[in-house]
Amino acid sequence: MGLQGRISPFISKLSLLTNLSLQSNRFHGQIPSSLGILKDLAFLNLSSNKLEGSIPGSLHGCQSLKVIDLTYNNLSGVLPKELGWVKNLTYLALSVNSLSGVLPASLLNLTELTQLELAVNYFTGKIPPELGALRKLEILYLHTNYLEGSIPAVIGNCTALREITLIENMLNGEIPSDLFAKLKNMQKMYMSNNKLSGSIPVTLSNLSQLILFDVSLNNLEGQVPAGLGKLENLENFYLHSNNLGGGSGNSSLSFLTALTNCSYLQKLHLGSCLFTGNLPSSIGDLSKDLYYLNLFDNHITGSIPDSLGNLSGLVTLYLSYNRLEGKIPSSLGKLSNLQRLYLGNNRIIGPMPDDLGMMSNVGVLEFGNNSIGGPIPPSLGNLSQLRYLYLSRNRLSGKFPIELTQCSLIMLLDLSFNNLQGSVPVQIDRFSNLALSLNLSNNNFEGQLPASIGKLVFVQAIDLSGNQFSGSIPTLMGSCISLAYLNMSNNIFEGTIPESLKLITQLEVLDLSLNRLNGSIPIWIAKAQMIKNLNLSYNRLSGEIPDTGRIKSFNRSSFLGNVGLCGGSALLGRPPCVVQKREYIIRKSILYSLVAAVAFVCVLVAVFIYCFFFFRKQDSKPEHREHGMLRVMGSPSHRGSRTFTQRELEIATGEFNEAHLLGRGTFGTVYKAIVDDGNTIMAVKVLHGDSIQSYKSFKRECQIMSEIKHRNLVRMVGYTWNTQFKALILEYVGNGNLAEHLYPGGLEEGACELTLWERLSIAIDVANGLEYLQEGCPVQILHCDLKPENVLIDNDMVAHVADFGIGKLISADKPNELHVSTTHFLRGSIGYIPPEYGQGNEVSTKGDIYSFGVMVLELITRKRPTSNMFSDEVDLRNWVHSSYPDHVLDVVDSALKEIKSTEGALQELERCCIQMLDVGLMCTEDTPQERPSMSFVVQKLTQCLKSSKFM
Structure with a gap:
């Protein structure tokens, strides 16, 4: 609704109030403790504000309360035990705050509770076994905290439970078999990213209503239960990143046959589990609704079954990083819905079948690092949706097929390390x-x-x-x-x-x-x-x-x-x-x-210039008291932006002299401009390219940008436009960019003086700027090239995002697109471009969030995403993820570890880096929908700053 300010304590004067809904505003300050005298209050929703301080224990006085929703705020302190006295409570939601401490045992008194949401906080200690007394509880969210110890078996007493999420904690021990024996109504169970050990209980098959089961990223071992076929409603099954190989030969994958009874199965992720043996031919009998199958990074041997061609619903198939042999079955050509096929890093031989050209929707073919021989099939030219083609490090021979150039949407083509010969076809420009x-x-x-x-x-x-x-x-x-x-x-x-x-x-x-x-x-x-x-x-x-x-x-x-x-x-x-x-x-x-000769010419030019300015000065108006300096006001235009002539810019930059050069970027070259009698410095960005954009459209975009005023965004003062020359006049930020601070001298090995506090503050500044562009502007603006070079640092070490919205100024004019200012084709820098852009998806806020995530990872590791240490197989995100969270100091910039040399300081450094890297990893998820909003990112980083002891 846009309301702001503090919630008045006098609201308690409304003694008959039953419903207080102030969600999605900008209220700050503390929750008034006087609310506790509202005896009739039944519904309290203060979610999505900026409230801080602790939750008042006085709320227990509201004995009529049934719903409390305080999610998405900045609340801190412990969870008051007094909340356990509000016995009529059915819904308690406190997720996404900065609450800490242990969960009070008094929660057992909330016997009417059906939904308990405490996720994304800083709760520690164990899951209280008292929760087992909540027999009516249907939803339990405890994910993204610091809970430890084992999962209490008494949770199985909550027989009404339909959904439980324990993701991203430090839970250990085995999964209690009783947990599965009693929860007959369970539909969704999330337990990933913990330290759970032991095997998956065979009682899992008792959960007949189960739709989703996720125990990925743990230390589970042993064989997968064979009774999975009883889970007839199962849609999503995630076991990846465990040690479930358990045994040898075909036995560790025998459960796949049982899964053929799960006729609603849609997603099956079994990557990085140490599975061994051959893929059973029964894999082709899995659900026709299965669209995601991932067996990446196992020890699977044998050939790829022909029966895989029966999975007509498949969209994504990962079989890379195994020990598969034999040829690629031609039956895969029947997978007309397939969009991504990954077979790289195996031992596949033989030629590629011509039938692959029948996969009309495929966008990614990754066959690198095998022993595939023969020519590249001309039929691949039929793949009109192909965007990524990896055939490197094989034994391909023959010529570059001209037919391949018909794949006009290709964005990446890698044919390296083969035996291809002949010339490159002239038609290569079709790409x-x-x-x-x-x-x-x-x-x-x-x-x-x-x-x-x-x-x-x-x-x-x-x-x-x-x-x-x-x-x-x-x-x-x-x-x-x-x-x-x-x-x-x-x-x-x-x-x-x-x-x-x-x-x-x-x-x-x-x-x-x-x-x-x-x-x-x-x-x-x-x-x-x-x-x-x-x-x-x-x-x-x-x-x-x-x-x-x-x-x-x-x-x-x-x-x-x-x-x-x-x-x-x-x-x-x-x-x-x-x-x-x-x-x-x-x-x-x-x-x-x-x-x-030059001296003579210079004298003539000097005389001419003197005469020119002398007579011009005689005719000038009083307010034009001096020439040769750019006036910051320029020529006024409506709605805040200013126009300048090209000549004014030439004078202010010394004819765009190299001495005034500040830098070159994706969109243009930046010069320092001396303005207002030499007392003020501005930045002039001369845009690259010959835009076909109309003056009306260019001016509209400039007007939008000039109205954007935020502490963490470089302010636009004005612009110049003509058919041959376009430039923006920007606020000057004079302490270099983030890349220069991270990599002095342009080297990763150089000494970086940025402290952890400064790196976190810079991340928060950039996040605040992006949040404003995405959620605070009347017109949403996308950046499309966020990277350290486009983050300017002032003398107070405050970060300012530059180059936002500039992509639109040099793109083709689309008058109908008024609601979003962005580019209409792929933009960005290598290493920061989100994967979905490479698949032809439209640019979006989630793309900028991905780039921001890469930058956060870079801030902590001080490794460029384009560093030589990375390859097609291991990028910056994978490298960080492999050490997160147990060995996170292995990837932290050594300069930070040298500063924090004592054990206590190193522990605090590790804790803060885990939180920052967590944000970076969330923002760089492959799927855009799984990335958080910028408001959530700001909140997480701010929580990290507030909770850091040494800052």
Whole structure:
């Protein structure tokens, strides 16, 4: 409703009040203890506010209370035992707060209670066995706390229970068999992410109403009960990340046959369980409603059963990281609903069947790291929905099939480490949506690289290394303006390094080593601000190595094997460049002539400028008291944004002089502008690209952005627009960006001085900014390129999110889309792009939440998601998750551990890092729907800040 302020204690004067519903507002402060005198109050809902302090024990005076809902607030302190005296209570919901302490035994008095929600707090201690007295209890939520000890068997006395969630605690011991013996009404049981041990009780088959069962991420072992076939209503069954292999041969997977009786089964996740033996042919008799089957990362042997082709409802099939042998069965071609097929990292042999081309909806094919031979089937060209194709590290031979270029939606193509040969087809430009990676490395491709590769304007990484490409590097390569990674090493390329490559302003890695390139090193390489890794070694380059710009940051290995190179920094170990005496004299005379000519021209220009400004000053209005400085007010436009002329910006930035350069990013180049008599500094972002957007649409977006005022967002002051030039005038934040603070000198090995408090504060600042963009703006704005480089830090170490909404300003105009400001095609930086964007899904708030999650993981680990330590198999999230939560200090930035050297400090560091990494892992879930809202993220991080003892 938008109400705010404090809840008045005088509300208790409403003595006849029976229903107090103030949910989803912005109330802050404490809950008035005077509420306890409202004898007739039956319904109290204060959820989704910003209330803080403790829950008043005086509420026990409201003896008529049946419903208490205080979820989604900032309440702290212990759960008052007095609540156990409100005996008519049927619904008690306190989830998502900062409540702590043990659960009071007085809860046993709430015998009328049907729903108890205490999730996402800081409760400790054991689950009180007194809960077993709540015979009418139907819903019990205790997840995401710090509860420990075993699950009380007396919970089985709550025979009305339909749903119980114990996820993300520290519960241990075995699952009591009595728990399953009595809960005949149980429908959903969540116990994942604890430390439970022992086996799954055979009494599980007694839960005849069970719909969902989740015991993943525990230490369970032994065999899965064979009586699962009695669970006729089962829809979701999650056992992944346990030690359930229990036995050898086929026995550990025999329960799959029993599951064929579960005719409603939809999701079956059995990954990372150490299962052994062969897949039974009966797997093809599982429910026709089964759409998700995951057997990832086990020790399964034998061949893939033909019967899998009978599972007509399958959408996702994971069989990767096993020991499967034999050929890919052609029956998989019958899976017309399949969207994702993962068979990588097995021992599969033989050719790929042509029938795979019949999977009309498949978007991901991952067959990497097998022994698949033969040619790539031309029938794959029929896969019109294909977006990801991984065929790397196999034994594929033959040519690059032209038919494959018909898969115009492909965003990532990896054919590396095979025996493919011939030339790359000219039709490669049909991959117009290729936005992530083209990897053809380590094959036997030959001939000239087609110029049409330059039409892949969205691709961010190209690797052609380890082939036999010859001829010159196509000039059109410079049109691949989104490239961050370009590796053309170990080929037979000749000619000079194309000047056109300077147009790729985002290029971070350039490897042209082990070719036959000649000529000099282009000066643009020295000026390229983004290049972090350069390798020009073992070519035939000659001339002087530029001793300016980025060249200074590279070592001698970047230039080895080029005997004609000279000069440069002494650290490069190259001989000095020698100029012959005659040549020196000629150059000297030419230089004198040029100096004289330039001096003469400068005098003429100075006289002209003086006259121009002198006469202009005579005619100017009084308020234009000085020229040469940009006026912050510009030319007024309605609704807050200001317009500026291109000439004003040129003057304020010294004609966009390199000395004013602040940085280059995805959307444009940023310059420092001196304004208002030199007393004020602003930032001018000159946008990249030739937009076809109309002035009306551009102005509308600028007006929206100019009205956005938030402490953690970079404020837009105004803009410039003409058909050839577009720029934004922004607030100047002068203490660098987050990437510069995390990686001084651009190196992960460098010393980072950010404390844990500063890292957490920065995360909260960014979260607050995103929360405002997603939930607080009248027009929802998506960022689409959130990363440390786009988080600016001021002198008080407050973080400000930059570049939000700018993607829309350089995209095509869509007048009908007024409710969301975002890009209309894939945007982002490698490592921060959510997986669903790669599958063609629309951009959404959940995509920004994913990018934020990656950044949180990066803040704690100080590892870039693009670090060389990661691969296709293990990314930053997987690496963190493998140590979470028991060994979390293994992934924490060593600089943080050095600061907190005592045992107590390390324990507190570990506790805080677990909470932050928990947020990062939640935000980077593969499925967008499983990611939290930004308001929830803000709340979790704020709770972490408040509860930290050393901050």
